[in-house]
Amino acid sequence: MTAIKDNNLSASLEDYLEAIFNLAGASNVARSKDIAKSLGVARSSVTGALRVLKKKGLANYRPYDYVTLTKAGQDIAAEVVRKHNIITSFFVNVLGVETDIAQQAACRAEHTLGPEVISKLLCFIGFVNKNSKNGYDLADEFKRFCKSRPQNNSFSGKQMSSTVGLDEVKPGQKCKIVRIIGRSGVNKRIADMGVVPGTILEVQRVAPLGDPIDVKLKGYRLSLRKEEASKIMVELGQSE
Amino acid sequence: MTAIKDNNLSASLEDYLEAIFNLAGASNVARSKDIAKSLGVARSSVTGALRVLKKKGLANYRPYDYVTLTKAGQDIAAEVVRKHNIITSFFVNVLGVETDIAQQAACRAEHTLGPEVISKLLCFIGFVNKNSKNGYDLADEFKRFCKSRPQNNSFSGKQMSSTVGLDEVKPGQKCKIVRIIGRSGVNKRIADMGVVPGTILEVQRVAPLGDPIDVKLKGYRLSLRKEEASKIMVELGQSE
DNA sequence: TGACAAAGTTAGGTATAACTAACTATACTA
DNA sequence: TAGTATAGTTAGTTATACCTAACTTTGTCA
Known part of the structure; x- marks a missing residue:
């Protein structure tokens, strides 16, 4: 039970670590102003983050002093940078995404x-590179493939049933009742009026604030309160 | 200037939307308890999120009532689900990551x-599938490639110079001074004592609280305060 | 050396997103 | 139909991570 390494850094703190690591570069030193600029935050936010990093033993920080990373801080930062490079490399070199978009x-x-995905990604980049040397340039081949079918946006994975509440239907639209939600009381009242699943109805008029809503069904008119209408789930686009 | 659609949903709210969308499934209705369970949060957190989603016009919510998504909410949720499926599919089918790790x-x-990366990813999955039909199974080929070189973790992108503050060096270790940080006053004082970049020194003793630190350099001993030592950047692993 | 600008800090405030504990509404069941 | 379990809400607290405005420190230069 002796102080297990607490690796649970927030994304924000990892960003600070990475920024300091990158700024340190040649001089091993980062200045608060530059950290703020490179992350696009106020100077005072940097002060706060540095206090936390110091408390976690990742940065050497004393007020009004230069900032350096401890060994532990450097290790984490290096890992973040490594991930960053792997992901960017994949986006740019394999997927062919534009460099600055890939960076962001x-x-x-x-x-x-996580580590599993990162290591696989790293491996995949190696795979693509090796293939490219063997004469079959995967990245190049993929680029050609992309051009041949530019807009293939069909990957829904789930059948989108466009079911909405009756309160969202606009005047003039026809729809079919799919399901009625709600407690027995209200449910029964509107069921008595012929509002049951399967019924096709047409919205005729919606008052300024959406309450009440006038609908036509089975030849007669009905005025529903918005609260009731929201419980009647309908399917749009009924031609008849 | 008429109310441009505010698509800036937080990750958290997108998660709620996705959970509601998935729970709704057959019945078009989600219950607070189930949303809480599927996201692993307290019931009261769901109430709070639903209030926000209602205010943004994405969910139909009234206290003690069932929850449904508005058309706008469904559209966003469907897009999130679509992304989720594309990414999972890529991780599992192309990279060969284990299903539940890929899901998470x-x-x-x-x-x-963003949309650029997602659309490229989608396209890439199509590319891999097409290739697999043409006799060259990319995913399969990659799996074989992975096995042939299991531990290829070299992707640093940046030369890791393991430079730390002298205050982090343990007794007995030798190191070389790389750089001295700090204001002229202190800087000059220790420079006069022979502490200049390039010097190799050995840490002899570190007092309990890390202050002072005794070092040996150029044949004589020196006692440094921790504050001073932290400003002396050194490179570890000097054999001589 | 003393004034000034730049860098850094503090104080105080906002928004998000979670939690626990206590309360209330709803639904079920005897 | 009364009592109770479950679901849902409110209130109050915590933590993160940002902000602005005002203050302090530091370094430079005339």
Whole structure:
């Protein structure tokens, strides 16, 4: 039970670590102003973050002094940078995403992809490179493939049933009742009026604040309160 | 200037939307308890999130009532689910990551990958599938490639110079001074004592609280305060 | 050396997103 | 139909991570 290494750094703190690591570069030193600029935050936010990093033993920080990373801080920062580079490299070299868009996406994704995915990604980049040397350039081949079918946006995975509440239907639209939600009391009242699943109805008029809503069904008119209408789930686009 | 659609949903709210969308499934209705369970949060947190989603016009919510998504909410949820599926599919089918790890990673990454990356990813999955039909199974080939070189963890992108403050060096270790940070006053004082970049020194004793630190350099001993030592950046692993 | 600008800090405030504990509404069941 | 279990809400607290405005420290230069 002796102080297990607490690796649970927030994405924000990892960003600070990475920024300091990158700024340190040649001089091993980062200045608060530059950290603030590179992360696009106020100077005072940097002060706060540095206090936390110091408390976690990742940065050497004393007020009004230069900032350096401890060994532990450097290790984490190096890992973040490594992830960042792997992800960017994949986006740019394999997927062919534009460099600055890839950079931004990588910066956001680097905190969320775990070691399994990262190592596979690294391996995959190696695979693509090796293949490219063997005469079959995968990245190139993929680029050609992309051009041949530019807009293939069909990957829904789930059949989108466009079911909405009756309170969202606009005047003039026809729809079919799919299901009625709600407690027995209200439910029964409107069921008595012929409002049951399967019924096709047409919205005729919606009052300014959406209450009440006038609908036509089975030849007669009905005025529903918005609260009731929201409980009647309907399917749009009924031609008849 | 008429109310431009505010698409800036937090990752947390997108998660709620996705959970409601998935729970709704057959019945078009989600219950607070189930949302809480599927996201692993307290029931009261769901109430709070639902209030926000209602205010943004994404969910139909009234206290003690069932929850449904508005058309707008459904659209966003469907997009999140779509992303989720694309990312998971890529992780599992192309990279060969284990399904539940891929699910978790996808769930975290789905909020951070923008449309460019997602569309490329989608396209890439199509590319891999097509290739697999043409006799060259890319995913399979990659799996074999992975096995042939299991531990290829070299992707640093940046030369890791293991430079730390002298205050982090343990007794007995030798190191070389790389750089001295700090204001002229202190800087000059220790420079006069022979502490200049390039010097190799050995840490002899560190007092209990890390202050002072006794070092040996150029044949004589020196006692440094921790504050001073932290400003002396050194490179570890000097054999001589 | 003393005034000034730049860098850094503090204080105080906001928003998000979670929690626990206590309360209230709803639904079920005898 | 009364009592109770469950679901849902409110109130109050915590932690993160940002902000602005005002203050302090530091370094430079005339």
